[in-house]
Amino acid sequence: MADPARAARLAQRIKVIVAEALRRRVKDERAELITVTDARVTNDLQHATVYYTVMGDDDARRGAEEVLAAHKGAVRHEMGKQLTIRLTPTIEFVADEIPESAAHLEDLLRKAREQDEQVAALREQAAPAGGEDPYRSMGEGSEESEHAGSEGVASDGTGSADER
Numbered sequence: 507m508a509d510p511a512r513a514a515r516l517a518q519r520i521k522v523i524v525a526e527a528l529r530r531r532v533k534d535e536r537a538e539l540i541t542v543t544d545a546r547v548t549n550d551l552q553h554a555t556v557y558y559t560v561m562g563d564d565d566a567r568r569g570a571e572e573v574l575a576a577h578k579g580a581v582r583h584e585m586g587k588q589l590t591i592r593l594t595p596t597i598e599f600v601a602d603e604i605p606e607s608a609a610h611l612e613d614l615l616r617k618a619r620e621q622d623e624q625v626a627a628l629r630e631q632a633a634p635a636g637g638e639d640p641y642r643s644m645g646e647g648s649e650e651s652e653h654a655g656s657e658g659v660a661s662d663g664t665g666s667a668d669e670r
Contacts, residue, residue, distance in 0.1 A: 512551075513551060514626075520595070528581065536569040536573045537573050539569075551591060629645060
């Protein structure tokens, strides 16, 4: 097992090497639309996963997948020449979903802000349901509570008149 810090450094180096290899060695115009966003290496330094994004529509994404699959060996060969480790890691290309997820979250946040603005506008025009003072004050209804409390209690406080 290698040190996790060493694996992280190697992943950053692989990210740079793959991006340069796609720019220099791959002679396909579809490779120009590919951006390498991240790379991860297992702790045993045997497998590298490279994350990428593609500018464009679904056709551009499919074209990028084809280019990466066709030139995986050339990119790995370039990695082997530039890395100073005993074994060259295998390489796997994975489309990065983070930009799409971020766009979706931004859309959800925008909708939430719009709804908050609508609620704030409704709140400005709203009035309390019970008038200005929705709570019963001490002066109101005190006669009712005195009357209700004295019906079932005997004068000596031992219980109601029915219990005797």
